[in-house]
Amino acid sequence: NAGVTQTPKFRVLKTGQSxxxxxxxxxxxxxxxWYRQDPGMGLRLIHYSVGEGTTAKGEVPDGYxxxxxxxxxxxxxxxxxxxxxxxxxxxxSSGPFEKLFFGSGTQLSVx
Amino acid sequence: AQSVTQPDIHITVSEGASLELRxxxxxxxxxxxxxxxxxxxxxxxxxxxxxxxxxxVQGIKGFEAEFKRSQSSFNLRKPSVHWSDAAEYFCxxxxxxxxxxxxxxxxxxxxx
Numbered sequence: 619n620a621g622v623t624q625t626p627k628f629r630v631l632k633t634g635q636s637x638x639x640x641x642x643x644x645x646x647x648x649x650x651x652w653y654r655q656d657p658g659m660g661l662r663l664i665h666y667s668v669g670e671g672t673t674a675k676g677e678v679p680d681g682y683x684x685x686x687x688x689x690x691x692x693x694x695x696x697x698x699x700x701x702x703x704x705x706x707x708x709x710x711s712s713g714p715f716e717k718l719f720f721g722s723g724t725q726l727s728v729x
Numbered sequence: 730a731q732s733v734t735q736p737d738i739h740i741t742v743s744e745g746a747s748l749e750l751r752x753x754x755x756x757x758x759x760x761x762x763x764x765x766x767x768x769x770x771x772x773x774x775x776x777x778x779x780x781x782x783x784x785x786v787q788g789i790k791g792f793e794a795e796f797k798r799s800q801s802s803f804n805l806r807k808p809s810v811h812w813s814d815a816a817e818y819f820c821x822x823x824x825x826x827x828x829x830x831x832x833x834x835x836x837x838x839x840x841x
Contacts, residue, residue, distance in 0.1 A: 649827050658738070660819060660833040661773075668827065676828065708772065710829075715761060715780070718829055720772035 620644050624709050624721035631699045631728045639694040639724050641709030647719070649712045650692035651676075652684060654705040655723075661708065667692055699728045731756040731824050735832035742810050743840050750805040750835050752794075752820030761823035762803040764794055767834075768816045776818075779803060790814070815839045 622643045631637055643650065648669050653661040663676030665684040673684045681703060683695045692711075696703060709721040734753045742748055754760055761780050765773040777788025784796040794805045803820060820832045 651829070653831075658833060660735075661831040663828060663830065666828060677830075712827070712829075714827055715823065717763065717775045717778060718765075718773070722772050 622709055622711055622719050622721040624707075624724050626724060627722065628725045629727070631696075631726065633700060633728060635699050636695070636697050637699065637726075638696075639707055639709070639726075641692045641694070641711075641721060642690055643692075643709075643711040643719070644690065645711060645713075645719065646689070647711035647713055648689075649714070650686065651710045651712075651718070652682070652692065652694045653708045653710065654678065654703075655708060656705050664694065664707075701728045704728045731760075731822050731830050733820050733822050733830055733832035735818075735820055735835050737835045738833070739836045739838070741838040741840060744812050745809050748805075748807045748810045748814070748837070750818050750820075750837070752803045752805065752832060753801050754803060754820070754822045755801065756822050756824065758825060760803075762794075762796060763821040763823065763829070764788065764792070764803075764805050765819045765821060765831075766790075766816045767819065773819065776805070810837075810839055812839045812841065 625640045651666045652664040662678045667686040670689040707724045710718040712718045732755045763778045764776040767773045779796045817834045
């Protein structure tokens with residue numbers, strides 16, 4: 619049972635480039651989330667989804683877009699990367715009022 | 730709106746000493762509260778959770794936490810710390826929309 623899988627694990631971008639982070643879960647969870655983790659800031663919610671075809675903004679959504687075309691996948695896009703988006707990104711999923719299952723993270727550097 | 734405050738950025742304890750990590754929450758309804766631990770370079774692992782009932786909850790690795798509604802607190806405790814407990818600890822609140830909001834974390838150093 620793979621749980622939550624994120625790809626890629628590492629990525630370096632130049633300012634202005636675009637990319638997509640992929641998240642897949644095999645637990646049939648309705649809820650999926652994207653967080654970013656920065657030193658001294660904890661985990662901040664970027665976007666989340668309460669089911670296939672739905673997305674919603676979290677605490678820090680600016681500069682990011684998401685899509686949930688299939689229940690098991692949640693994609694995070696950066697249209698025009700900025701140095702302020704250098705961070706570690708975590709995908710997570712959960713059932714209703716259950717614990718979060720986290721992916722292993724993506725280290726993104728924007729130069 | 731909901732929020733979580735972890736007032737201690739960094740704590741250092743000696744191995745074998747007791748530990749208490751503080752967490753205060755702000756949430757209008759009955760909170761669902763969690764503690765997660767993150768070892769260096771790893772994802773987050775659930776230590777324990779509180780939904781309702783007994784205000785003292787037991788978790789993995791010998792951790793426990795006490796929910797105090799009057800103080801809006803959910804402090805994490807361990808009677809005797811082991812070197813392997815060195816990690817970053819996050820408190821989180823879950824709202825009725827099933828969104829988790831995390832505190833800024835407390836980094837724990839354990840000295841021999």
